[in-house]
Amino acid sequence: MSDQVQLVPGNTLITDTPEEGRQLAIKLARLTIKITQPDAAMREKLRPVYAENASMLIVIGATVAAEFATIAQANNYWR
Amino acid sequence: MSDQVQLVPGNTLITDTPEEGRQLAIKLARLTIKITQPDAAMREKLRPVYAENASMLIVIGATVAAEFATIAQANNYWR
Amino acid sequence: MSDQVQLVPGNTLITDTPEEGRQLAIKLARLTIKITQPDAAMREKLRPVYAENASMLIVIGATVAAEFATIAQANNYWR
Amino acid sequence: MSDQVQLVPGNTLITDTPEEGRQLAIKLARLTIKITQPDAAMREKLRPVYAENASMLIVIGATVAAEFATIAQANNYWR
Amino acid sequence: MSDQVQLVPGNTLITDTPEEGRQLAIKLARLTIKITQPDAAMREKLRPVYAENASMLIVIGATVAAEFATIAQANNYWR
Amino acid sequence: MSDQVQLVPGNTLITDTPEEGRQLAIKLARLTIKITQPDAAMREKLRPVYAENASMLIVIGATVAAEFATIAQANNYWR
Numbered sequence: 001m002s003d004q005v006q007l008v009p010g011n012t013l014i015t016d017t018p019e020e021g022r023q024l025a026i027k028l029a030r031l032t033i034k035i036t037q038p039d040a041a042m043r044e045k046l047r048p049v050y051a052e053n054a055s056m057l058i059v060i061g062a063t064v065a066a067e068f069a070t071i072a073q074a075n076n077y078w079r
Numbered sequence: 080m081s082d083q084v085q086l087v088p089g090n091t092l093i094t095d096t097p098e099e100g101r102q103l104a105i106k107l108a109r110l111t112i113k114i115t116q117p118d119a120a121m122r123e124k125l126r127p128v129y130a131e132n133a134s135m136l137i138v139i140g141a142t143v144a145a146e147f148a149t150i151a152q153a154n155n156y157w158r
Numbered sequence: 159m160s161d162q163v164q165l166v167p168g169n170t171l172i173t174d175t176p177e178e179g180r181q182l183a184i185k186l187a188r189l190t191i192k193i194t195q196p197d198a199a200m201r202e203k204l205r206p207v208y209a210e211n212a213s214m215l216i217v218i219g220a221t222v223a224a225e226f227a228t229i230a231q232a233n234n235y236w237r
Numbered sequence: 238m239s240d241q242v243q244l245v246p247g248n249t250l251i252t253d254t255p256e257e258g259r260q261l262a263i264k265l266a267r268l269t270i271k272i273t274q275p276d277a278a279m280r281e282k283l284r285p286v287y288a289e290n291a292s293m294l295i296v297i298g299a300t301v302a303a304e305f306a307t308i309a310q311a312n313n314y315w316r
Numbered sequence: 317m318s319d320q321v322q323l324v325p326g327n328t329l330i331t332d333t334p335e336e337g338r339q340l341a342i343k344l345a346r347l348t349i350k351i352t353q354p355d356a357a358m359r360e361k362l363r364p365v366y367a368e369n370a371s372m373l374i375v376i377g378a379t380v381a382a383e384f385a386t387i388a389q390a391n392n393y394w395r
Numbered sequence: 396m397s398d399q400v401q402l403v404p405g406n407t408l409i410t411d412t413p414e415e416g417r418q419l420a421i422k423l424a425r426l427t428i429k430i431t432q433p434d435a436a437m438r439e440k441l442r443p444v445y446a447e448n449a450s451m452l453i454v455i456g457a458t459v460a461a462e463f464a465t466i467a468q469a470n471n472y473w474r
Contacts, residue, residue, distance in 0.1 A: 007417035013472050022086035022107075026114065028417075028463075032456040035421065037446045049449040051116045054128040058138045059453045061111040065145035066460035068107075074472035077092050077153035101165035101186075105193065130195045133207040137217045140190040144224035147186075156171050156232035180244035180265075184272065209274045212286040216296045219269040223303035226265075235250050235311035259323035259344075263351065288353045291365040295375045298348040302382035305344075314329050314390035338402035338423075342430065367432045370444040374454045377427040381461035384423075393408050393469035 005035045013074035021075055025068035029060065084114045092153035100154055104147035108139065163193045171232035179233055183226035187218065242272045250311035258312055262305035266297065321351045329390035337391055341384035345376065400430045408469035416470055420463035424455070 008028065015021040037043055050056035072078075087107065094100040116122050129135035151157075166186065173179040195201050208214035230236075245265065252258040274280055287293035309315075324344065331337040353359055366372035388394075403423065410416040432438055445451035467473075 006414065007421075008413040011412050011414045013413055013467065014474070017090050018087040018092055019085065019090045026086075026111070029456050029460070032421070032459045033452045036452055036455050042447060046447070046449040046452065050453065052121060052125070053449075054125040054132075055135055055138070056450055056453055057112045057115055057125065058129065058135055058142060059450070059457070060115050061108050062138070062142045062145060063453060063457040063460055064111045065108070065142055065149070066457060066464065069145065069149045070460070070464045070467050070472075072092065072149050072153060074467060074474065077149075079093070079153065096169050097166040097171055098164065098169045105165075105190070131200060131204070133204040133211075134214055134217070136191045136194055136204065137208065137214060137221060139194050140187050141217070141221045141224060143190045144187070144221055144228070148224065148228045151171065151228050151232060156228075158172070158232065175248050176245040176250055177243065177248045184244075184269070210279060210283070212283040212290075213293055213296070215270045215273055215283070216287065216293055216300060218273050219266050220296070220300045220303060222269045223266070223300055223307070227303065227307045230250065230307050230311060235307075237251070237311065254327050255324040255329055256322065256327045263323075263348070289358060289362070291362040291369075292372055292375070294349045294352055294362065295366065295372060295379060297352050298345050299375070299379040299382060301348045302345070302379055302386070306382065306386045309329065309386050309390060314386075316330070316390065333406050334403040334408055335401065335406045342402075342427070368437060368441070370441040370448075371451055371454070373428045373431055373441070374445065374451060374458060376431050377424050378454070378458045378461060380427045381424070381458055381465070385461065385465045388408065388465050388469060393465075395409070395469065 005031060005038070007031050007035065013071050015071065015075060018072070018075075018078050021071045021078070022064075022068055025064050025071050028067045028071075029063045084110060084117070086110050086114065092150050094150065094154060097151070097154075097157050100150045100157070101143075101147055104143050104150055107146045107150075108142045163189060163196070165189050165193065171229050173229065173233060176230070176236050179229045179236070180222075180226055183222050183229050186225045186229075187221045242268060242275070244268050244272065250308050252308065252312060255309070255315050258308045258315070259301075259305055262301050262308055265304045265308075266300045321347060321354070323347050323351065329387050331387065331391060334388070334391075334394050337387045337394070338380075338384055341380050341387050344383045344387075345379045400426060400433070402426050402430065408466050410466065410470060413467070413470075413473050416466045416473070417459075417463055420459050420466055423462045423466075424458045 009024065015024055033043065050060065094103055129139065173182055191201065208218065252261055270280065287297065325340065331340055350359065366376060404419065410419055429438065445455065
């Protein structure tokens with residue numbers, strides 16, 4: 001698939017806290033974009049497109065919510 | 080990732096009531112937008128774009144629903 | 159967050175029947191829109207936009223489905 | 238909420254078979270549209286808009302998948 | 317609902333393998349489109365619209381992922 | 396359905412690590428596109444459309460998140 005991009009940092013879904021779980025969710029979402037568009041220059045060009053677009057910011061939020069759902073379950077919700 | 084933005088207020092998914100769980104869901108959704116677009120002035124500029132757009136209001140609702148699903152499960156649905 | 163809007167009517171996800179669970183799902187979805195756009199006049203202005211737009215009606219349906227999934231699980235599917 | 242529209246036909250998520258569960262999923266999706274747009278004439282006007290639009294057909298499919306996920310779980314997957 | 321279209325082939329979510337489960341997920345997604353747009357000629361007309369449209373291909377993928385999630389759980393993930 | 400395309404590589408959802416699980420999620424998402432648009436030349440033509448489009452990159456991310464949720468659960472989150 002890809003030799004360069006690590007898709008799951010630390011190769012684990014387990015985190016110490018919800019805060020770290022949330023950070024991992026954001027990283028997973030970003031790494032999917034990275035492997036789909038491996039060209040860093042192109043990603044830099046696209047970054048302001050979604051950071052300054054209300055609609056895209058919302059859909060990014062939905063993706064992070066989905067990643068976080070999996071991570072939260074993996075960690076038994078840090079109960 | 081980010082030193083400034085706390086992504087999970089209180090660093091817990093546990094809340095006393097469904098009402099507080101719902102408030103947390105909305106906060107999580109907003110904090111994802113905040114970390115993706117850290118520039119407060121830009122966020123202020125974008126706010127009316129989605130608050131006055133029916134389509135975006137609906138997609139925000141879908142994101143909050145997803146965040147809430149995780150929080151509700153974390154709290155065993157406050158049963 | 160908001161002092162005026164109650165996000166979870168009755169502050170519970172438990173309902174007597176699937177029918178009431180479905181009504182709650184619709185209410186939750188609407189209350190997210192209400193807190194995101196607290197201006198009643200603006201909401202009234204937006205209402206026909208999505209009630210008369212096939213695409214938006216469908217996405218509203220997806221959101222209600224997501225809210226209902228959580229409520230159904232909270233109620234152990236009224237089995 | 239609504240006195241006229243029944244949102245969950247039969248007021249149960251339990252069905253005899255996966256086939257009937259799928260039919261219920263489609264009904265639930267349609268009934269959300271019905272309560273959001275109670276005007277039958279308007280719904281009739283909108284119907285061809287999504288039946289002849291590839292993009293909308295796909296999003297309807299996503300909504301039905303979500304409704305079915307809940308119904309399948311309610312029925313313990315008819316195992 | 318519909319006398320002609322069978323919505324769940326074989327009327328079961330149980331399959332022998334993940335591969336067959338994935339095929340079923342694709343069939344379920346297609347059958348929802350079929351019942352929403354029963355006119356075969358119209359479906360044929362729409363087919364190239366989404367097969368040649370990057371955006372629609374992606375959303376079809378999301379729907380298949382959702383259908384597969386349910387089927388995988390029904391089969392206890394073929395563990 | 397399809398004799399040529401294998402939809403689940405290795406015909407299993409079980410992987411050794413989260414990293415491999417994530418790779419499988421991306422493969423599943425791509426294979427759905429492959430079976431929906433079997434023409435390789437057309438897929439090649441569409442590839443830059445979504446790799447250079449911020450909005451599509453985000454929706455691809457949402458699909459991968461959904462596929463990964465299923466795989467992670469199949470593997471009991473590699474706990």
